[in-house]
Amino acid sequence: MRMVDLIQKKRDGQSLSEAEIQFMIKGYTADEIPDYQMSAFAMAVYFQGMSEEETAQLTMAMADSGDTVDLSPIEGVIVDKHSTGGVGDKTSLIIAPLVASVGVPVAKMSGRGLGHTGGTVDKLEGIPGFQIEMTREQFIDNVNTLKLALVGQSGNLTPADKKLYALRDVTATVNSIPLIASSIMSKKIASGADAIVLDVKVGSGAFMKSLEDARKLATTMVQIGKHLGRRTVAVLSDMNQPLGHEIGNANEVVEAMQVLTGMGEARLTEISLTLASHMAVLGGAFDDLEQARQELTAKLKNGQALATFRTFIEAQGGNPDIVDRHELLPxxxxxxxxxxxxxxxxxxxxxxxxxxxxxxxxxxxxxxxxxxxxxxxxxxxxxxxxxxxxxxxxxxxxxxxxxxxxxxxxxxxxxxxxxxxxxxxxxxxxxxx
CATH class of the missing domain: 3.90.1170.30 (Pyrimidine nucleoside phosphorylase-like, C-terminal domain)
Structure with missing residues (x-):
């Protein structure tokens, strides 16, 4: 099997087999296939696209290119959430304790941010003492006992995706739906989730500026999930203005806690409840979305969601007093x-x-x-x-x-x-x- 033949097949609009995709990703990860050939392949995909089956196989090959996380010791259905990113997006800080408060395990691996604000890990590290590193045993124990733990992503998670993404960034092939979708979903698959909820942002502050493009990306990712046996739901949400009233790290933590008290900004509360409701249903806590939303709304109003957030902070070494004394944050x-x-x-x-x-x-x-x-x-x-x-x-x-x-x-x-x-x-x- 030769990489040049695979480039030619894709250039001519033909589909690659699972074996061919595995050969390509394994070879590229091992530095046996050079960047210039992978660049040619990415450009061929940019123009010719990939079938549903090809995109799913590419996703799985990239997920298998490095470490994969075994979360089988965790009790229950593990539901992960991913946002395509936006301005003022602090929904993970809200959704994680909210979903955990109804008994659905949240075992989340998050990354750092590059751009306008930090990622979820950066925001949490703004809390005095908070630790985003722990042993696998402690991580699993926290999820089983508290229903919630959050750590930074493994350094060797989806190395093929890291290499390919960096290459796409300098070869004008970032805006390819199959490559974007497989990049996102490979990390979710490798992280061990049983089901996935996707928040696909649309608008001036989002990667996808038009509803049509966002719909294509969301549909492709849902299809990947179906092919790989992961129940997947995508929510298309507005990012034509910042989400909520706060942008930054410590101040986004404060706004997240406001939502967890039931007193948050309406649009931020709306997207948080929508995503959390889908996660709670996929996690088996409720049979339908309306029932899930009612119970989750009650958890905001009766203080249980905020109490879960406080316990989560304390369990990972952070100062829980920030819940009542926001001035303890930077x-x-x-x-x-x-x-x-x-x-x-x-x-x-x-x-x-x-x-x-x-x-x-x-x-x-x-x-x-x-x-x-x-x-x-x-x-x-x-x-x-x-x-x-x-x-x-x-x-x-x-x-x-x-x-x-x-x-x-x-x-x-x-x-x-x-x-x-x-x-x-x-x-x-x-x-x-």
Whole structure:
């Protein structure tokens, strides 16, 4: 078998067999297939696509290219959740304790962020003392006793995907649905989940800017799950404006706790309950979504979801007092108010620009080597649909850096205004099962 023949087959629109895909991924992982040949293959896929079966086989081959996590000692159905990413997306911090509070085990491996803010691991590390590393035995014990544990991803999880993703990034082949879908799903499969709930973001602050592209990606990932024996549900949600009112790390932890008290922002609460309801049904705690949503809403209101979050923090070495005393989280030295120069209704927000502004304040990483400032971030005071007068507060910037002029400019320019009231897009567009 030769790689050049596989490139030619895909270039001509033919399908590869399981054996051919296994040969390619094993060879590439072992450095026996050079980058230039894999680049040619990625470009052929970009133009020719892949069948459902090919995409599923590519996913499995990448999942098997490194470590796989055996979660069989954990009692119950393990449901994982993945978001395609957005600005102010702190739903994992909410969903994990919420789902655990109804008895569904949450054994989550999360990564660090690269871009406007940190990932879930970074946000949790902003909690004093919180440890994201533990032994496999402790991880499993925590899930079986507390129904919740969260650790950083293994260094050797899906190495083929890491290599291929880096190659796609420099060969203009990132925007390929089969390659995106197999990249995401290979990590979920390798992480040991029995079922998967996907939050596919749509809009200016998302990777997928159009509903059509988001639907294609979601459908492909659900089909991969079906082929590989994992029950999979995809939720298409809005990211044309930041999610919630807080962007950053420590301040997103605070907003997540507000939702866990039942007093959170409506749209953030809506997406959190939707995702959690699907996870609870897939996990076998409820027979239908309406029953799941009612019980999960009750857990927010009666304090059990927040109590689960507190126990989770303490179990992983964090200071549980942050639940009642938010000032124990990292605090920024400088707070800059950005006020409107215009009057009118907010018709649009460039979520990506807001996210980049947060990164400039120190909340995110431009490169993998950058250190995150857990205290840095942005508090949003006006969102789409709000009426604004000249001089009204749009956002507040939090930073430990002396200069924030560029961030201020980006945050202000992210807003668009019109004279008439505007209709706010729905939080949830559709569900794909």
């Amino acid at each position: 605090q920024a030295k400088h707070h800059l108010e950005v006020r409107s120069e215009k009057e009118g209704y907010v018709s649009a927000m460039d979520a990506e620009s807001i996210g980049i502004a947060a990164m400039l304040l120190g909340a995110g990483r431009e490169t993998k080597e950058d250190r995150i400032d857990y205290a840095a971030g942005i508090s949003i005071h006006k969102k789409v649909g709000d009426f604004v007068k000249a001089g009204d507060l749009l956002v507040e910037l939090h930073t430990n850096r002396e200069q924030a002029a560029r961030a201020e400019e980006m945050a202000r320019s992210a807003y668009e205004f019109v004279d008439s009231p505007v209709e706010v897009k729905p939080m949830i567009y559709e569900i794909i099962e």
